Amino acid sequence: MTNEDLNPSVSVAMVGSGGAGVMTSGNMMLEAATKAGLYGLMTRTVGPQIRGGEAAALLRLSSKPVHCVDDTFDILVAVDWKGAERFAGEVPLGSNSLIITDPATGDIPENLTASGARVVEVPIGELAAAVDGGRPNMVILGLVASLIGLNEEPINKIIAKKLSKKGDTAVKASREAVSAGYEAAAGIKSPVKVSSSTSDIKDRWLISGNQAAGFGALRGGIRFVAAYPITPATEVLEWMSPNLPKVGGTLVQAEDELASINMAIGASFGGKPSLTATSGPGLSLMMEGIGLAVSSETPVVIVNVMRGGPSTGVPTKSEQTDLNIAVYGLHGDAPHIVTAATSVEDCIFTTQWSVHLAEAMQTAAIVLSDQFMGQASTIIDPPANISFMAQRLVEKEPTAEYLRYAVTTTGVSPMTLPGTPGGQYTADGLEHNPKGLPSTLMEDHRDQMDKRDRKVAEFDYGNHWADVEGEDNCELVVLTWGSTTNAVREGIERLNAEGIACKLVAMRLLLPAVPVQFNHALKGAKRILVVEQSHSGQFLKLLRANYDMPGEVKSFRRPGPLIIRPGEIVDTIKAWSDQ
Amino acid sequence: MNEITQKKFKASDYKTNLKPVWCSGCGDYHVLMSVTQAFAKLGLDPENIAVISGIGCSSRIPAYTNTYGFHTIHGRGLAVATGVKVARPELTVVAAGGDGDGFSIGGNHFLHACRRNADMTYIVMDNEVYGMTKGQPSPTTDPSWDSALSPGGTGLSPFHPLVIALASGANFIARTFSGDIKGTASVIADAIEHPGFSFVQILSPCVTFRPDQKAWKQQVHKAMVEETSDPARAARRLMSDDGFNTGVLYRGIREPYRFSCGEEKGDIEEIQKQFEV
Secondary structure, eight states: OOOTTTTOEEEEEEETTTTTTTHHHHHHHHHHHHHOOEEEEEEEEEEOSSSSSEEEEEEESSSSOOOOSSSSSEEEEEEEEETGGGGGGGGEEEEEEEEOOOOGGOOOOHHHTTTTOOOEEEEEHHHTTTTTTTHHHHHHHHHHHHHHHHHHHHHHHHHHHHHGGOOOHHHHHHHHHHHHHHHHHHTOOSSSOOOOOOOOTTOOOEEEEHHHHHHHOOOOOHHHHOOOOOTTTHHHHHHHHHHGGGOOOOEEEEESSSHHHHHHHHHHHHHEEEEEEEOHHHHHHHHHHHHHHHHHHHHHHHHHEOOBBBBBBBSSOOOOOHHHHHOSSSSOOOOOEEEEEESTTTTHHHHHHHHHHHHHHHEEEEEEEHHHHOOEEEOOOOOOOOOOOOOOOSSSSSOOOOOOTTTOOSSSOBBBTTTTTTOOEOOOOOEEEOTBBBBOOOHHHHHHHHHHHHHHTTTGGGGEEEEESSSOSSSSEEEEEGGGHHHHHHHHHHHHHHOOOOEEESSSSSEEEOHHHHHTTTTTOOEEEEEESSSSOOOHHHHHHHHOOOOOEEEEOSSSSOOOOHHHHHHHHHHHHHH | OHHHHHHHHGGGGBBBBBOOOOTTTTTTHHHHHHHHHHHHHHHHGGGGGEEEEOOSSSGGGGGGGGSEEEOOOOTOOHHHHHHHHHHHSSSSEEEEHHIIIIIIIHHHHHHHHHHTTOOOOEEEOOOOOOOTTTOOTTTSTTTTTSSSSSTOOOOOOOOOOOHHHHHHTSSSEEEEEEOOOHHHHHHHHHHHSSSEEEEEEEEEOTTTTGGGGGGGHHHHHOOOOOOOOOOOHHHHHHOOSSOOOEEEEEOOOOOOOOOOOOOOOOOOOHHHGGGBB
């Protein structure tokens, strides 16, 4: 643990090949922690295999809200080491860390022991085998709970909740295996204890970023979803499928991403706020359809949960590299919206806000999330209920003079919905005149381009364009976006605690550019650090293209899947300040 | 059809005054007449119809009908049409396009629209050529048809859209000839009324790039057999088809796709309870 005063947290990695049940242990630990009054974040790293590949549940628990991973893990416990060397680089350990291993399952990968971490051997398999129906993943649950100072009562509650369907025998076996883990921990000196909380814990939520995006969409008024499965976005769709009918909506599984974006556009043309969710390869396929939404001024929302690219890339791991295609992927001049959630919790707000933006401006909004946020589970305080709702400018009683694409001052034209007498028009991807009829006239192209641009460029985005935290005229600013935000925020908190003033600007609105707000936020900046998880610096280039950044600019970036950690921000800033 | 609804609208009520981009003599003019006659025959309110197309000569048809329309992108008309139908099940949804749009770039949507069996009608104006790009072979073109893009012909057997529709699960399969305006109108009306996904292939000659298709008028003939609801019989018939049999060839009894948006309810507070620990 790097800084006890600021975030008295513990970080635990539970490792085991797929099917060993470490994700189950991790989820139970997270829920038990909630019952004990803690906050927590659980991310996962898995290989591409469906069963039998390497897997790790990565937890960070604290009495304060947790939004990012820490610099190192305090405890690493392995059910087995199959394939563990493949993600060892993603589980940094320090010399104070503790590795617990079952000698029967083979050697610890060298890249883990190189940290100098203390190694303790526990016969996990034997302990499990001694319990009738006992499983090693329950033994490590007890082991870890004991080591971090979590008592057995919340664990037993969760076991009863999760396993009661499997019968009393299963519950009993798991409880006994957990107890065996507690007993085995008795002689081990733990590097950390989590401080228990006595605060009111009734109202907390346990939610993943993908669920949060789905929930935000539903709350924003989405009532139609077209879906094609893709890692790591599928959970957005799987969450929405059973929940949409509860509010009168529906989900259709499409034959491919070309169909899903175009089905969503069709449903929106019919009057239902519509969405699809995908990841990089699917977003590439959807581009022509998104251009159709822009040209025909049909609102649609695309949630894109980023993974490593290019091509099939690294489907199960995170990266911030679909920014370019989201912003620049459309052919022609195609003004649209690109937003990005800044945390698991913010997936609710940003998606809901984006539904509002797409509907209000009758255009396409691409919401960027990523594998890290999307598949992370987190414990949060219930989010504020925000008022953004899909509100489309609809013409219900069109006169004979009605023009679907009338050139208006705001750029937004009232839209008729099928079923409205006298409002018939043909939506078109061809350039058109105000009536909607195909036109190649220079004047029509100019006027319609102006209007489509104006409605997006001149919209009032309020202060939601970015999370801006810090003093006015702060000389040192870190600019970032997406899931990297929280590591930067924690790094800045540590710097501020050391007396180094630093401001955070985490951008939620990536397109269009908002230079007035940007310039205000960066006023007085002399040094700007741009942080992103991209090899080529996509975010830096976007900023360079759209904004004038004052002072000296430095880039801190690397590709996924290695998560950017708070300590790296601290070190980078300090090294820069020393120059 | 009772007398009152028959008199409600004339075919011309469904037309706009926009001049089509089609060449003089194009079969698609006749298809437009048939489509509007079918709407008039059914007495449909123009505002309750959505005509959705892809890209190509025939896909220009939405703007020529006085209904709600969507001229989408190449190959995606069926996907957009499916979205419209699921969102607004009470609308009459007609998807339309050409052979390249529907069977080549949109081929996957064709398969799955048949399989999904949403209650809508798909009209393909088949002229065995890409006309808007000035004469390239399509999936239904004869293998020896010479063109600049494929000199000497593609050497590929044309595929049989009706067989594919049947195998994929379409619930109504018909072929007509554009020159038979009344007959085509009658089949389109029938297709619209039949529940589920109805597929109508309309042989619609391209006078510019396929002048040989002027002979179609003499080649088409009414199918010699009665329509069937038995897929096995329909399959045998279609596999021995000469490509010029017209009429309703298959009338299935599958249940249409049932999912649709329901009534708006406000249960967000209830939904969010699932996140509470």
